[in-house]
Amino acid sequence: MKEWSYHPSSSINKSVAESLTVFPRESDMTHTLLRVFWNLWVRLFLKIYFRLSIKGRGHLPRKKSFVLIANHSSHLDALCLTAALPLKSINRTFSIAAKDYFFSSFWRSLFSAIFINALPFDRQDEKRESLELCANLLKVSDQVLLMFPEGTRSLTGEIQAFKKGIGILVAGVDRLVVPAYIDGAYQAWPKGNKVPKPRHVLVCLGQSINFAEIPRTEEGYQKVAQLCESAVRNLKPQFK
């Protein structure tokens, strides 16, 4: 008789709190359902409260994995970017989130893992492993990775220098990067404010870029970061 093969879940002997930080995440029907509902409500809320409008949806690649990068000045940014993507892709969309902030407590982990679909990025001790995680994710087709190359929220609303992490991820390999500029999120909900104000928020998506030509060296990484930064900056005038 042929032997049956079992595939126990990798987080079977982990407590609920521990299993939330495990990545790649196990597909869970309940979580997926909750995530879809959450995203529907968020989209409705963004539309009504912030009059969110999205430009350049046609630039999004189809059937190919890509990294979506944008300027970062508010907690609204990730929500607005996710809302710019088709609803059916939200379970394949992962936001790179700082492990020390978004997975710092049980309730935060629960929220980040289920609703935000966050990828726990260890920006202190295991940077390399975390980038490896992102790279592996992009090898699967049709995945979206949300990334804020500035590394943290801007305190002034101005775009800060992009870090080389994005370069390490995409330089020298055939991977697509879609730049986006988010306008108004800083005015609506800057860092430190408790309640967001109703301000117009706009998301502008740009054309996808491929950095396969750039060498995988320290200078190459810096160059990719600079190119990405200017790509995001160049989207800005389209609003004014």
Added chain:
Amino acid sequence: MSNCFPGWADEYFRTYFWLVFSLIVFFTIILGIMKLLPSARSAADKVWVSFSPWFIMAPIIFLVVGLGSKVFIVFLLILSIVSVKEFTRATGLYEDWGFMIAIYAGLIGLYTAAFLKWYGLFVAMPVYAIVVVLMIPARRNDYKNMIQKIGLSTIALIYLGWFPAHLAFLSYHPFGIAYLLFLVIGTELNDAAAYTMGKIFGKKPLVSNISPKKTVEGALGSLIITSLYVYFARQWLPGFGPFPLVLSVIILWIGGTMGDLVMSCVKRDIGIKDMGALIPGHGGLLDRVDSLIFVSPLFFHMVNHYIKFPGGLQ
């Protein structure tokens, strides 16, 4: 008090409550004394890990049993869903959403029948649920691994859903509260006795390949403890004659021991140690309720046959 909490009006509920309360206090004191003695401290710490969850589990059991049949049935449904989730995550069936939806729908159907006190539907429900499961391959036009998936779904539905659901009907008996508490306390006591007796006197393994920790001495010890328990509890079991009492001992003892072994066998075959990590010191929920699952339909049918439900079950 009995207005907001109906269970308290039941004299058997109060009896079992004080029994468990005094047992827990007694063992807490014993463990406390052991902790003070330097030679027994490490042993006491080990036992404490698996003993302390009872401070939460015991009140939950009394709360849901005391709040009446409807609350108890909802609680059982949640218990079944969590057990099924642990089982399917361990076997890998969890990734197949089609089968999972069919199983969850079957469980909800089963407990709805119990909620409506509709015994005929309750008996027929496993048939409907399995018919749905059997239709999935045809619906998908796919045969790969289907025997395994159907087999696992059947175990989940029948063993983890239908078996414990019999407790719902037991709770409809006029003396349901007494029977339920007797059964739950009895199985847990049997488990604890087998473990403790095995630890103290254990030498000869019972079924060495499946569970090396289980010993013949432990099993015999649990038989003695369970017999004593049933003997003392006979006055709190209204309607039980001598023969049902003897049957109770056999069901609690054989069922309790076997229920444990069934889950050990499943875990061994898959190659995991625990079904989950929900209860510290115990493992998953399934590691705790395994004996109860095995015992519930046996005990229910014994009650249904020898003690009978007034008016019968339809």
